[in-house]
Amino acid sequence: MLSSFPTPNSxxxxxxxxxxxxxxxxxxxxxxxxxxMRRLPSGGxxxxxxxxxxxxxxxxxxxxxxxxxxxxxxxxxxxAHRNIADAGLNDRMDALFCDAEQWVSEVPSQExxxxxxxxxxxxxxxxxxxxxxxxxxxxxxxxxALADMDADDGSYHADGDIVxxxxxxxxxxxxxxxxxxxxxxxxxxxxxxISKSGRDYPVFLATAQVARR
Numbered sequence: 001m002l003s004s005f006p007t008p009n010s011x012x013x014x015x016x017x018x019x020x021x022x023x024x025x026x027x028x029x030x031x032x033x034x035x036x037m038r039r040l041p042s043g044g045x046x047x048x049x050x051x052x053x054x055x056x057x058x059x060x061x062x063x064x065x066x067x068x069x070x071x072x073x074x075x076x077x078x079x080a081h082r083n084i085a086d087a088g089l090n091d092r093m094d095a096l097f098c099d100a101e102q103w104v105s106e107v108p109s110q111e112x113x114x115x116x117x118x119x120x121x122x123x124x125x126x127x128x129x130x131x132x133x134x135x136x137x138x139x140x141x142x143x144x145a146l147a148d149m150d151a152d153d154g155s156y157h158a159d160g161d162i163v164x165x166x167x168x169x170x171x172x173x174x175x176x177x178x179x180x181x182x183x184x185x186x187x188x189x190x191x192x193x194i195s196k197s198g199r200d201y202p203v204f205l206a207t208a209q210v211a212r213r
Contacts, residue, residue, distance in 0.1 A: 010072055010073035010074065010075065010076070011162050011163075012052070012071075012073040012075060012076050012162065013073050013074055013075035013076070014075070015075075015162070016052075016053065016073065016075030016076045016078065016079045017075070017079065019052060019053050019076070019079065020053050020055065020079070020083070024194065025055060026055060028055075028118070028119075028192065028194065028203065029055035029056045029058075029059050029118060030059050031191060031192045032056060032118050032147045032191055032192070032203070032205060033056055033059035033060045033063075034059075035191045035205055036060060036063075036116060036145045036147075036205070036207070037060065037063045039145070039187065039207045040063075040114060040143050040145060040207065041143075042063045042064065043064065043065050043113070044064060044065055044066075044112075044113025044114060044142070045064070045065060045066045045067075045068070045111070045112050045113050045114075046060060046063075046064040046066070046067045046068070046112065046113065046114040046115070046116060047067075047068045047070055047098070047111075047112045047114070047115045047116070047137075048060070048067060048068070048069050048070065048116050048117065048118075049070050049098060049100050049115060049116070049117045049120055049134065050070070050071060050100070050117050050118070050119070050120025050121075050123065051069035051070055051071050051076070051080060051095070051098075052071060052073070052076045052080070053076055053079040053080050053083055054069045054079075054080040054083050054084065054093075054095065055118075056116060056117075056118045057069045057080075057093065057116075058083060058084075058087060058089070058093075060116065061087070061089055061092060061093060064092075064113075064114070065092070066092050066093065066094075067092065067093045068093070068094050068095070068096065068098075068112075069084075069093065069094070069095040069096075070095075070096060070097070070098025070100075071095070071097070071098060072097060072098070072099050077095050077096070077097065080095040081095050100120075100124065100130050100133060100134060101124055101125065101126065101129075101130060103130070103133040103134075103136075103137065104126060104129040104130060104132075104133050106133075108133070108136030108137060109136075109137060110136070110137060110138060110139045110140070111137055111139075112137055112138055112139065112142065113138070113139055113142040113143070114138065114142055114143045114144070114145065115134050115137060115138055115142075115143075115144050115145075116144070116145040116146070116147075117134075117145075117146050117147065117148075118147045118148075119147070119148055119149065119203075120148070121146060121148045121166075121169045121174070122148055122149060122164045122166045122167065122168050122169050123164050123166075124166075127166065127169060127173065127174075128173070128177060131146070131174060131177045131178070131181075132177060132180075132181055134146070135178070135181040135183065135208075135210055138210045139210070140210055140211065140212040141209065141210065141212045142209070142210050143207060143208065143209050143210065144178070144183070144206075144207070144208055144210065145205060145206070145207045146174060146205070146206045146207075147191065147203060147204065147205040147206070148168065148169040148171075148174075148203065148204065149168040149169065149194070149201050149202070149203055149204075150168050150169070150170075150171060150201070150202045150203075150204060151166070151167060151168035151169060151170050152167050152168045152201060153167065154167040155197070155199060156168070156194075156196060156199075156201050159197075168201075171188050171204045171206065174188065174206045175188045175206060178206065178208040181208075181210075182210075182211040183208035183209060183210055183211060184208065184209045184211055185207075185208060185209040186206070186207070186208040187205075187206070187207050187208075188204060188205070188206040188207075189204060189205060190202045190203065190204050190205075191203055191204065191205045
C-alpha cells in the first residue's frame with residue numbers, strides 16, 4: 001500500500017532528524033548495498049521497504065532506473081524527501097507511505113522489479129506473511145533482497161525506546177519461505193557484524209529470484 005498519507009505518531013518519528021548521524025547505520029547501509037549490487041542485475045524499479053531516511057535506497061540508486069522509498073514514519077519520510085533532493089535525485093527516486101503488513105490482506109500486485117529491505121523484518125509482527133507479500137509484489141524474474149539481524153536474546157534493543165516486534169529474524173525462516181514461494185537462486189549469508197556493548201550481532205542478506213510464470 002503506497003500513499004502520501006503516513007500513519008501519524010510512529011515511534012520512529014522522534015529519531016528521524018538524528019537518524020543519519022550514526023556512522024554505524026551509514027556503514028551498514030553501504031555494506032549491504034554493495035553486496036546487493038554484486039548479486040543482483042541493474043535496472044528496473046526498486047522498492048526499499050522500511051526505508052527510514054533512505055540510507056539503503058540512496059546507496060542503491062546508481063544500480064536502478066528508479067528507487068521508491070517506503071516507510072510508515074512521517075518523520076522518516078520527511079528526512080528521506082530532503083535526502084533525495086540534496087542528492088539531486090528527484091527524477092529517479094520518490095518516498096511514500098508504504099505498509100508491508102497491510103499488503104498481507106490485499107490482492108497481490110506485481111509492481112516492482114526488485115524489493116529490498118534492511119533491518120525491517122524484525123519490526124514486522126507476521127514475518128511469514130510479510131515475506132510472502134513482498135515476493136508477490138515482484139514481477140516474475142525480479143528479485144528480493146532482505147537483510148536483517150539474526151535473532152538474539154533482546155540485548156540489542158535493550159537500551160532503546162523503540163520496541164521491535166521480534167528480537168531479530170531467523171534466517172532459516174526467511175530461506176524456508178523463499179523456497180516455499182517458489183523462488184530460485186536463493187542465497188542467504190552473513191554480510192557484516194554489528195558490534196555493540198561488547199557483543200557481536202551478525203547481519204544476514206537473503207537474495208532470491210522470483211520464479212518466472
